[in-house]
C-alpha cells in the first residue's frame with residue numbers, strides 16, 4: 514500500500530520526504546533502540562518511534578526503510594529535519610501514541626492483504 | 628591484515644575516519660560504505676549484513692573512542708571491514724559481548740544508542756568476527772562478510 518494512503522488515513526503530518534510518499538509499504542517496525550531497529554527492521558518497513566535525534570535518518574537510509582513516524586506529536590529535532598529533507602526520507606508526525614499508531618497501520622495493511 | 632591477504636589482492640580498498648563523540652554525523656561512514664557496496668551490485672543480503680556491522684562499529688567509535696579508522700576491502704568472494712580505534716578499550720570482552728551489557732551514559736541512551744546489542748549484532752551478522760582490545764589504548768575489530776550468490 515502506498516505510504517500516502519497511510520498518511521491520509523492516520524492524518525499524519527508530513528515534515529519531510531513528501532516526494533517519496535508513493536513508496537510501497539508492506540510492513541512496519543516499532544522501536545526506540547537503534548541497534549534493535551538496525552538489526553531487525555526490513556527493507557521497505559515503515560518505522561514507528563519516539564526518537565527524534567538525527568541518527569534516525571541514518572538508520573532509515575541504511576536499512577532502506579519507507580519512512581519514519583514520530584508518535585505522540587513528537588516533532589523531529591531541527592537537524593533531523595534538515596537531514597531528512599536532504600536525503601528525501603519521509604518523516605511524519607502522528608498525534609496518536611505508539612500503540613494506536615502501529616495498530617491502525619497494521620489493520621490497514623492486513624485489510625489490504627485480504 | 629597484510630600477510631593474510633597477500634595471496635588475494637583486494638579489488639577495492641579504502642579507509643574512512645570517524646571522530647569520537649560526534650553524534651551529529653554518526654552513521655556517515657556506514658552510509659558511504661553501503662553506497663559503495665551497492666554500486667558494486669553485491670547481493671542484497673550481503674550489503675545488509677555489512678551495513679549492520681559497520682553501523683554498530685562506527686557507533687562504538689563515536690560512543691567510546693576519541694577517533695578511529697574503518698577500512699573497507701572487497702575482493703571477489705568477501706568483504707573485510709577492519710575497524711581500529713584510539714579509545715578507552717574494553718577490559719572484559721566476553722562481558723562486553725553479552726546482550727544488554729553497556730557502559731553507555733544516559734546522554735547516549737537518550738539518543739537511542741547504548742542498548743548493549745552492538746557487538747552481539749556484529750557477531751550475529753558477520754560471517755567471521757574478531758575483536759581485540761587494549762585498555763587505555765584502543766580496540767580493533769575485523770568483520771568479514773562472505774559474498775555468496777543467493778545469500
Ligand SMILES: Nc1ncnc2c1ncn2[C@@H]1O[C@H](COP(=O)(O)OP(=O)(O)O)[C@@H](O)[C@H]1O
Nearest residue numbers: 687691716723729730741742743744745746766
Ligand atoms: N570501540 C570500543 N571501545 C571501547 N569500549 C567499547 C567499544 N565497543 C564496545 N565497547 C564496550 O562494550 C560495551 C558493549 O558494546 P555494544 O554491544 O556495542 O553495546 P552498547 O554500545 O550499546 O553499549 C559498551 O557499552 C562499551 O563498554
Ligand SMILES: [Mg+2]
Nearest residue numbers: 686687745746
Ligand atoms: Mg554499541
